[in-house]
Every structure is written in C-alpha cells, then in structure tokens.
Amino acid sequence: MASSQEFCVFGAGSIGCYVGGRLAASGATVRFIGRERVVQEVRANGLRLMDWRGADLRVPAAQVHIDTAPDALSTADLVLVTVKSSATEDAGRTLASRLKPGAVVISFQNGLHNAQVLRDVLPGRTVLTGMVPFNVAAQGQGTFFAGSEGTLEAEQHAGLAPFLDAFARAGLAVKQHADMVAVQWAKLLLNLNNAVNALANLPLKQELSQRAWRRCVSLAQREGLAVLAAAGVKPAKLTPLPPHWIPGLLELPDGVFAVLAQKMLAIDARARSSMWDDLHAGRTTEVDYLNGEIVRLGQKVRVPTPVNARLVALIREAEAGPRRDWTGEALLADLTQAAQARA
Ligand SMILES: NC(=O)C1=CN([C@@H]2O[C@H](COP(=O)(O)OP(=O)(O)OC[C@H]3O[C@@H](n4cnc5c(N)ncnc54)[C@H](OP(=O)(O)O)[C@@H]3O)[C@@H](O)[C@H]2O)C=CC1
Numbered sequence: 001m002a003s004s005q006e007f008c009v010f011g012a013g014s015i016g017c018y019v020g021g022r023l024a025a026s027g028a029t030v031r032f033i034g035r036e037r038v039v040q041e042v043r044a045n046g047l048r049l050m051d052w053r054g055a056d057l058r059v060p061a062a063q064v065h066i067d068t069a070p071d072a073l074s075t076a077d078l079v080l081v082t083v084k085s086s087a088t089e090d091a092g093r094t095l096a097s098r099l100k101p102g103a104v105v106i107s108f109q110n111g112l113h114n115a116q117v118l119r120d121v122l123p124g125r126t127v128l129t130g131m132v133p134f135n136v137a138a139q140g141q142g143t144f145f146a147g148s149e150g151t152l153e154a155e156q157h158a159g160l161a162p163f164l165d166a167f168a169r170a171g172l173a174v175k176q177h178a179d180m181v182a183v184q185w186a187k188l189l190l191n192l193n194n195a196v197n198a199l200a201n202l203p204l205k206q207e208l209s210q211r212a213w214r215r216c217v218s219l220a221q222r223e224g225l226a227v228l229a230a231a232g233v234k235p236a237k238l239t240p241l242p243p244h245w246i247p248g249l250l251e252l253p254d255g256v257f258a259v260l261a262q263k264m265l266a267i268d269a270r271a272r273s274s275m276w277d278d279l280h281a282g283r284t285t286e287v288d289y290l291n292g293e294i295v296r297l298g299q300k301v302r303v304p305t306p307v308n309a310r311l312v313a314l315i316r317e318a319e320a321g322p323r324r325d326w327t328g329e330a331l332l333a334d335l336t337q338a339a340q341a342r343a
C-alpha cells in the first residue's frame, strides 16, 4: 500500500517502540512521541527490535523520528496510542487539537475503556480498539524485546484497511474482530496475573512455574469469570484453552502444568508484566483498570470480589511504600483469607 502513509506512536515506551519500531524497520514512515528519557535513549542508539522467535531488526538512529513535542500528530494518518491507561485522557486532549482530518486513532492498551476515553475527547474522529497479546520488555539502549507469542487484534473497521499491509509487512499482522469487548475481557482475565507478578517480583516464567503463584492467579480469574457470567459477558478465546478452563490448568501441580501448559510457559526468561515495570519504576500502576474492573462489575452484578479487591489494595500499598517480600504461599494464604472472610 502507499508508502506515503504516516504512522505516529503516541507514548513511546515498550509497546509503542516495539510495534512502531517494527513498522519502521519494514519501511513504514513512523514518528514517535515520547518522554525526554526515551527520546534521548532512542536518538543515541536507534531502535533494536527483537522477539522470542529470533527476529533482530534495527532502525538506525539517523532514521528514527522521535520527539517530545507532539508535532508529528498533524501529519499522521494512523495514530497508535500506547500510553498507560491513566495517561489516556491527557493523550486524547493533545491529539484533539492536532490531528489532521481523516486521521484514524487506535488504542493499543490494556483495560476496557481507553478507546472510549479517547472518543469522548475526540468527537467525530475514528477511534478504534486494539489489543496487544504479547509481552514487550524494554532492555535499554533502544532495545525492545517481545518475549511471548500472540497476534495483534483490532476492531473490524474500514478505517483500518489502508494500514493492514504495513502491519503484515512488519510481521505484526492484525486480526480483526467484530466483538472487541469479548477480546478485551479475555485479555483482562489474563492481565489479572499482572498484580500477582508485580507482587512476586519475579520474571513471568519463574512466577508461572510455581504453583502457589499460579493458584493466586487462579483465585483472581475464578472470581472474574463468576462476575462475567453474572453480567452475561462471554470472554473471547485468546489461548489454546477457553478462558473458563484456565484456572483449573493453573492449579495443577508444577510437573503436570509444565507439560500441559508449554505455550503459557513459552515466555522469555527475562520478561515481566507491565505492572512490574511500573512498580519497579515507582509509577502508579494500571491495577485499577484491570483487577479494579472486576471489582466494579462485581458490585454492579452483586458478585463478591474479595480476591481482586485485596490485590488492588496490595498493589496500592506497594505503590505507596517499600516493597513487601512476598512468597507465593504467603500471598495465597492472604488471598484465601480475604476470600473466606467475605464468605
Ligand atoms: N509492556 C507490555 O508487555 C504490554 C503492555 N500492554 C499495555 O500497553 C499499554 C502501554 O504499555 P507499555 O508500553 O508497557 O507502557 P510504557 O510505560 O512502557 O510506555 C508508555 C510511555 O508513554 C509515555 N507517555 C505518557 N503520556 C505521554 C505524553 N502525554 N506524551 C509523551 N509520552 C507520554 C510514558 O511516560 P511516563 O511514564 O513518564 O508517563 C511512557 O514512557 C498499557 O496499557 C499496557 O498495559 C499490553 C500488552 C503487553
């Protein structure tokens, strides 16, 4: 398709630099808007995009267009919003006065409502919901590593059609979906692990290899599934097993799990959740947009959610103060107690 298309990544971090970087490495024109620290890092090193299958792509520094100023918004045909959820409204306001007529915006964020938040501040604009299934770790010096598998998904919309070839050329083909709400809820169920991973303070692979941590995730997911059932929401199938089978799988002993859940453990040994990234960097996390959504929907449909409420509280505590050294057994006992106290 026309190489005159221009992409803009708003929020040059792990996802933005990786997805935008791969688009740029395959010949697309991409401009990045990010914070000073990332701008300096990328200007000094260029971008290196690696994945667990062995991809190793580079965009030399001289060819990366990255700035803290949002000027690139005024020439972009497609804007990828890749800020964390709490920064979405602010991002939308910056887009509002700058987007050119006909520009399309896509939210490649976790959580449920980011696209709607953008629509509210961008009336009359085409704002699409996207979903990123894979993990990306920022490794420093402009290197971004995708450490797990998965296909980008986006809401089915004619506005996306002109850009699909560029994503495919970048090795990031986009699967289009009629029902993104089901996709987002399914991703959110998987993201209930983010809080457990952040508290575990371990790489994902190490955390998910230990049954006690997995049982914590299972408790949170079972609660989430009960809430969704009561609300009449059927989450999409994003993994080899459907969502309602995953808690049972997580509860299996380590040896059996390692054999049956090879795909779930096929994660780079260094990869950690985006919530761990935030805690580690001293930033507010997205817990309210993930576990918090289960709590809010639970209140609406009158299904108790003590486990997710407790995870929200523990992450809030970790955001505010010194890190507590959890073991999987200790967190499991804490969450089980929270669940029993409510019963
Ligand atoms: N990392 C991962 O593996 C995955 C992440 N996701 C989701 O993707 C989204 C993005 O996550 P991720 O890439 O990890 O986040 P990052 O924090 O790595 O990147 C977002 C970047 O955007 C910057 N930013 C925020 N507001 C602005 C602004 N107004 N102007 C310029 N820059 C801005 C942030 O800076 P600052 O921190 O200073 O605000 C940060 O550097 C999240 O919703 C996350 O849940 C989904 C799948 C996997």
Ligand SMILES: CC(C)(CO)C(=O)C(=O)O
Residues within 6 Å of the ligand: 110, 132, 133, 134, 135, 136, 190, 191, 194, 272, 273, 274, 275
């Ligand atoms: C890919 C996954 C599920 C785990 O890294 C994620 O979405 C995140 O870290 O936020």
